Amino acid sequence: MNVGIIGGSDGLGRTLTYYFRDEFEVYITGRDHKKGKAVADEMNVHYIESNAGLANISDMLIVSVPIEHTCDVIREVAPFMKEGSVMVDVTSVKEGPTETMGEVLPDTIEYIPTHPIFGPRTTRLDNQVIVLTPVRKGKWYSKVYRYLESKNMRVIETSAEKHDFMMSIVQVLTHFSFISTASAIEKLKVDISETEDYESPIYNLMIDMIARIVSQNPYLTYNIQSMNNNGAKIRNTFADAVIELKDAINNEDEDKFIDIAINATKHMGDIKNALGRSDKAIGALNYEYSILFNSIGQEVGLKHIYSGKIHTGILESVDGKTAVLRNGTKTKKLRIANIRILLDNELYQWKIDNLANTTQSISCMFPKNVHVETIQKTVMNIDNIIDIKLTDAYNGPQIDENSISLTFEVTALSKEDIEKVIKLFTGFGGIIR
CATH class of the missing domain: 1.10.3660 (6-phosphogluconate dehydrogenase C-terminal fold)
Structure with missing residues (x-):
């Protein structure tokens, strides 16, 4: 399906481009063609300079322009929309666009006035509110409604006036x-x-x-x-x-x-509920700061909640607004309001996915009755160990009859982590070969 977004290079239009690009063939227009082409390249979508041209190829055409221009753009592109397509607008005011679409679009073109009640900074669609103000419902309406529900959005259907x-x-x-x-x-x-x-x-x-x-x-x-x-x-x-x-x-x-x-x-309604929500918000702020403060001196991962970028290093200090992170000789200041501290398992997974690891075979003689699975489980409990596999078991002429030589292939994030495994083996009574 071709989704066209007029105004797809800025604001909410850009956010919609981001969400739709992996599921549909997305085409966008923008007032600034240079910027629009750059955004299209960045998002891996298509850029078209003409709103009319965009309308002509779109199965769904989304109008995402400033409120004062919305009705004019609807009138501009209405004659070029293909039969059986649908027009959607996403403005904060619904009476004007709804009336205009009803006036200029033929019966062969469906229209769904829409208001996503979230802004360009929104990073998830879950539990976000979206309002639909349909005048008449055609084949597109149920498809759109089901799609929004599949994204766990809270869909409200009402009139443009309400x-x-x-x-x-x-x-x-x-x-x-x-x-x-x-x-x-x-x-x-x-x-x-x-x-x-x-x-x-x-x-x-x-x-x-x-x-x-x-x-x-x-x-x-x-x-x-x-x-x-x-x-x-x-x-x-x-x-x-x-x-x-x-x-x-x-x-x-x-x-x-x-x-x-x-x-x-x-007249404020459920005061207890309001107190509960505000208490949770306050508690979340205090809890997050407490976690950060207690992590000073430790290795942490801090995720920027808007860019998604993860910064790792030793947390040197925390004040009311800023966290200072040291990675080697470099330090970085991050605004606490814009970051989230990663859980231990999240930081570990990030290291596996993003850092170079090392693999080494370790041969060690153990008492013959040693329990291999216990060794492997214990090794996997060491920080930064990714995997351990038994690759050989040998008790030939060079090995004491009461011993067995085991060879393990160990994968870890660094050579220092491999050394921890060697120390563990000797702690189990093993002799490195």
Whole structure:
């Protein structure tokens, strides 16, 4: 199946290119042809300069462009789509694109308005939410639905109108309140790094979430605000709530403040569940730091959660933000927020897959009644031993009648690890030949 992604070289479009490239024949377009071709080469997909040309060869055409351009692009490519194909858009606002697709696409072309509720930094599809707002369901709809379920995604089916209202809470209100908070901090000329000495875990999480929102593309954030039909009402209600709360405190109206706080709390739903989730988030942060701190001086593997690159070495130090790793004479500083410490078995497997190993045959005389399997199991418990095989057993004329010469082929990560095996053999009462 040919999957075409208009805007496949940037943002969410690039993320979709990454996910689809191993399962489908993927073609992409982009505003910057030089960059688009580079991304296509990197991802091992095809690049086409024309949106119309892409539409003409695609079985599924995905429109992944800024919200303000989505409807124009839909109109641009609609006449060139082949009969029996399907168009999908992935914008955060659904009413406009849904209406436009219904207007310009013939009955022979199916369309599925879609909103993946995750961003370009998402590294896994498991448990991610995706919303479908179908107007009419054809043969493609069930295929798409089953595919998304097979990826363990949480699929929500609703109308474009309800989607946009829910997004006015999930996105418009959240982004507006977070950016307002960040703007207030900026206007107060507060140095965020200084507040870290006084921060609680909840403050830490809140600042991280605010930073995540304000660091997004401001043009995208603005369009989410301005193009949602419910936006004005949401922002006005938020502003009224802020003023009401401010007036209650400035007027020293304790009863009013308490009334606002209690009513707000009651409306938050399952408070115990919210406390549990936030406690888990705080606990995870503290546990991860504790594991890192207790690993200082030891060999560790640290995986970058976005690039997937693994760094190994001796962990020299850990502070509130940074882990310092030494590998030979080189040191590397890694942001704790962007790394995960590998489990022992993960680090071991990485070494096997990525480091050169060494194999050596070791012949050793043991008492005749020695238990070979016990020797092999014990050797495999030594760090960095990959494999041990018995290749020969001999008790000819040169061997004492109460002894046996055993030859093992040992594979390990280094010669030093082989030496550990030799010491173990002599510890078993063996004599190296």
